[in-house]
Amino acid sequence: MPTTSVPDPSEKHQRREHGLMLALVSPALLVILALIVLPVGWLAWQSVYHDGFTLENYRRIFTEDIYWRSFALTFEISLAVTVIALLLGYPVAYLANSVPKGWSILILSLVVLPFWTSVLVRAYAWLALLQRTGVINQFLRYLELISEPLALVHNTFGTVVATVHILLPFMVLPLYATMQKIPNDLMQAGASLGASPTLTFMRVFLPLSLPGVLAGCTMVFVLCLGFYITPELLGGGRTVMVSMLVSRNVELYNQFGAASAVAVVLLVSVLAIFFAVSRFISLDRVLGQK
Amino acid sequence: MTMTQKFGLGCALLGAIGYAAAADAAEQITFVSQGGAYQQAQTVAILDPSAKKLGITINQDSIPDAWPAIKTQVGSGKPIWDVVDTPTGNCLRGGEQGLIEKLDFSKIPNGAAMPEAYRSPYSVSYEFYSSVLSYSQKTFPKDAPNSWADFWDVKKFPGRRALRNHPFATLEAALMADGVAPDKLYPLDVDRAFKKLEEIKPHITVWWTSGAQSAQLLNDGEVDMEMAWNGRVTAVAKEGAKVAFTYNQGILQSTSLCILKGAPNLATAVKFLNEAVDPVHQANLPLHIDYGPGNPKAFETGVIKPERAAQLPSEPANAAKQALMSYAWWSSPAGEAAEKRWASFMQK
Numbered sequence: 001m002p003t004t005s006v007p008d009p010s011e012k013h014q015r016r017e018h019g020l021m022l023a024l025v026s027p028a029l030l031v032i033l034a035l036i037v038l039p040v041g042w043l044a045w046q047s048v049y050h051d052g053f054t055l056e057n058y059r060r061i062f063t064e065d066i067y068w069r070s071f072a073l074t075f076e077i078s079l080a081v082t083v084i085a086l087l088l089g090y091p092v093a094y095l096a097n098s099v100p101k102g103w104s105i106l107i108l109s110l111v112v113l114p115f116w117t118s119v120l121v122r123a124y125a126w127l128a129l130l131q132r133t134g135v136i137n138q139f140l141r142y143l144e145l146i147s148e149p150l151a152l153v154h155n156t157f158g159t160v161v162a163t164v165h166i167l168l169p170f171m172v173l174p175l176y177a178t179m180q181k182i183p184n185d186l187m188q189a190g191a192s193l194g195a196s197p198t199l200t201f202m203r204v205f206l207p208l209s210l211p212g213v214l215a216g217c218t219m220v221f222v223l224c225l226g227f228y229i230t231p232e233l234l235g236g237g238r239t240v241m242v243s244m245l246v247s248r249n250v251e252l253y254n255q256f257g258a259a260s261a262v263a264v265v266l267l268v269s270v271l272a273i274f275f276a277v278s279r280f281i282s283l284d285r286v287l288g289q290k
Numbered sequence: 291m292t293m294t295q296k297f298g299l300g301c302a303l304l305g306a307i308g309y310a311a312a313a314d315a316a317e318q319i320t321f322v323s324q325g326g327a328y329q330q331a332q333t334v335a336i337l338d339p340s341a342k343k344l345g346i347t348i349n350q351d352s353i354p355d356a357w358p359a360i361k362t363q364v365g366s367g368k369p370i371w372d373v374v375d376t377p378t379g380n381c382l383r384g385g386e387q388g389l390i391e392k393l394d395f396s397k398i399p400n401g402a403a404m405p406e407a408y409r410s411p412y413s414v415s416y417e418f419y420s421s422v423l424s425y426s427q428k429t430f431p432k433d434a435p436n437s438w439a440d441f442w443d444v445k446k447f448p449g450r451r452a453l454r455n456h457p458f459a460t461l462e463a464a465l466m467a468d469g470v471a472p473d474k475l476y477p478l479d480v481d482r483a484f485k486k487l488e489e490i491k492p493h494i495t496v497w498w499t500s501g502a503q504s505a506q507l508l509n510d511g512e513v514d515m516e517m518a519w520n521g522r523v524t525a526v527a528k529e530g531a532k533v534a535f536t537y538n539q540g541i542l543q544s545t546s547l548c549i550l551k552g553a554p555n556l557a558t559a560v561k562f563l564n565e566a567v568d569p570v571h572q573a574n575l576p577l578h579i580d581y582g583p584g585n586p587k588a589f590e591t592g593v594i595k596p597e598r599a600a601q602l603p604s605e606p607a608n609a610a611k612q613a614l615m616s617y618a619w620w621s622s623p624a625g626e627a628a629e630k631r632w633a634s635f636m637q638k
Binding site: 064065066069070127131132133134151154232233236237238240245247248250251252254255256 | 355357358361362365383387450455495496497498499503506510511512629630633634636637
């Protein structure tokens with residue numbers, strides 16, 4: 001290949017642009033470094049270092065039953081929340097996507113509205129609805145559908161209900177963003193070729209919306225893994241999710257290492273999930289709204 | 291620390307105090323308690339009068355369990371709280387671990403005048419409360435449960451129950467339900483206590499974590515009987531809920547005031563600590579909430595009428611019916627092991 005000594009002016013230009021980009025991004029990078037990378041690194045360091053190198057904190061996690069139970073319960077709850085949020089969220093996103101602009105704004109604002117209320121307030125609202133003397137039990141008893149109040153809260157059920165409510169927007173928004181990008185012409189093309197609306201939905205729309213499904217599910221699942229307030233308030237003390245173990249370990253072991261180790265194991269699980277998902281779709285394509 | 295180092299540190303401290311005083315004319319401290327009706331009562335009885343008398347500003351914060359936060363704040367080297375009102379065990383534990391300032395009682399005359407049993411090198415008693423058996427009078431208009439044995443008797447006293455999601459007082463209650471006398475509890479027979487707790491576990495609807503939650507459970511009729519702190523029950527009753535409690539077999543507990551190691555306003559914090567256990571302020575506390583004064587001299591001020599004293603957990607006749615919690619046992623290795631065991635008990 002013949003080489004030329006004359007520098008390509010476009011290459012030089014590109015290099016300058018890269019340099020400029022880097023300079024512009026660097027404040028944000030520094031913030032991330034200072035507020036995320038360093039603390040998380042420090043956290044990981046504490047989990048293995050306490051008056052010398054130790055794996056004691058990890059040994060405990062992998063040998064004591066309660067950790068295994070908490071992690072299993074946390075993943076079960078997260079899975080249940082994700083599936084329910086998807087079943088509830090998909091129709092909402094679909095509706096918002098198919099109605100005229102004004103209506104879709106209304107639907108989306110209704111979805112986002114709960115964001116403006118504190119998680120704590122929403123958890124207490126669910127308590128008022130679900131408890132023995134709560135609105136739902138009172139109403140069902142008034143209708144004489146039940147003779148004894150149902151145990152709707154202070155258990156895993158109540159935790160799941162409230163968590164779904166809190167995380168639903170994280171499902172609806174990525175779904176809506178993905179659906180917006182599906183060209184309507186494709187549906188018309190399907191119809192013009194004689195496919196029923198159900199068939200076009202199943203064969204065209206649904207597959208094209210899958211990246212949104214995956215992105216929404218990942219968001220909800222991962223956020224749910226770290227939930228604290230809803231299981232603490234609505235779990236009745238028995239629903240011990242991993243985040244609660246973190247706080248309990250600070251209390252019990254009088255040092256952060258024990259709690260950090262739990263956090264590190266959770267963080268590694270989350271990263272593994274993100275990695276697995278990113279093999280199937282490019283997450284930034286969905287989340288970055290390009 | 292050598293003399294020179296001490297001198298240097300003293301100068302630095304003086305400088306810092308001088309600087310702080312110049313920057314902000316009014317001295318201030320951050321005081322932390324547990325929130326709810328209890329913190330409101332303190333504000334009226336102790337905090338506001340102390341602030342006025344000392345001419346300082348008291349910033350308030352609240353947290354159900356201060357221990358993790360004490361660890362975090364002191365561990366970070368830059369605590370933001372000064373004085374904490376926390377169960378006495380935390381002050382003892384914190385003192386041993388270097389998280390709590392050792393008190394100079396020559397600067398705390400009110401504390402120095404208190405009996406030895408009411409203070410430690412790191413803390414002074416602030417108030418007494420009791421973990422009592424409370425119940426709904428709607429469910430039990432007469433023949434109410436009156437002992438932990440009754441609480442465990444699900445046949446004779448059917449209904450939904452709640453206990454605290456914590457071994458403190460809960461293990462004591464289990465042992466009393468199993469027949470141990472209130473004054474023969476310590477050292478706790480931990481195995482026996484957990485065995486007894488397994489019995490009642492299927493009948494517990496909620497294991498509550500904060501005092502506010504226990505109050506809400508009673509107030510909303512979510513449970514028919516529960517272990518709760520006496521002041522929370524009275525507060526709920528005052529709001530009109532038909533609930534009551536018994537001091538019989540209650541577990542008498544105390545919180546103490548202690549100062550975080552390296553507190554930002556140490557000198558003011560010490561001044562405040564002395565003022566907060568002043569007998570008159572202390573005597574005012576039970577006029578606003580059903581907790582007993584931490585300073586026994588409060589009963590001699592004449593502020594607490596005899597009929598009022600009779601309602602208080604630390605009043606001698608009431609105290610005689612109860613078990614006095616041993617914070618020394620709970621801070622011992624056996625106590626800490628029992629605390630760790632609680633987590634596996636809950637998740638089984």
